Amino acid sequence: MFIRTPQDIGALLREHRQEAGLDQAELARRIGVSRQWVVEVERGKPRAEIGLVLRALNALGTPLQAGLIPSFGGVADTPDIDIDAIVDAARLPR
Amino acid sequence: MFIRTPQDIGALLREHRQEAGLDQAELARRIGVSRQWVVEVERGKPRAEIGLVLRALNALGTPLQAGLIPSFGGVADTPDIDIDAIVDAARLPR
DNA sequence: CTAGTATGTCGACGTTCGCTTACATTGCCA
């Protein structure tokens, strides 16, 4: 699974949380954040703090690996992203 | 490379930026953030927005992969973290 | 019907973000 957007983070978090048999309150307690934070991040909040997100992932035993994975035949380069479009989409209302 | 802390993010970002032959200003322009932001994130700012970080990684063609890697026999779980201590350390002075 | 659990939402609050602008430092090169 590749992580490219805050929505990916949210889905990943929720998925692993449920696999671990935890509810949002319990996960929040273990991470050291409020339950609200878990709710919002799972819904894909784009402005959550990276530090807290990393803590959440670690707490769930979900390591994040960066860089190309060798056993991954294809070229994994992101060819031509339209940054501006992404920016606008991420920036606007919500 | 595994990403567990904001410092890891910073190191990764800087490494890939330099490999791409970009200076901070140019990367910032491509991501759509200020040069200041790049400076701080590369230094490991723990409270950077996850959305911007993801955009930066994507802009550098550095995919982020989640999940256990099979060839990783051991449990990657962080056994018994003292969350409160971590919170305090991360929260306080800076 | 009542009680309990899990999830999502709201308003208020103090803190911090990321931005702009400006200045300092370092290294390179003409």
Added chain:
DNA sequence: TGGCAATGTAAGCGAACGTCGACATACTAG
């Protein structure tokens, strides 16, 4: 020697963060 690019730092500002506490909804027992 001076100019120039790249990097790091600082102050000030509006906007958003994450927290607390309370409330609402849906679902599941009992």
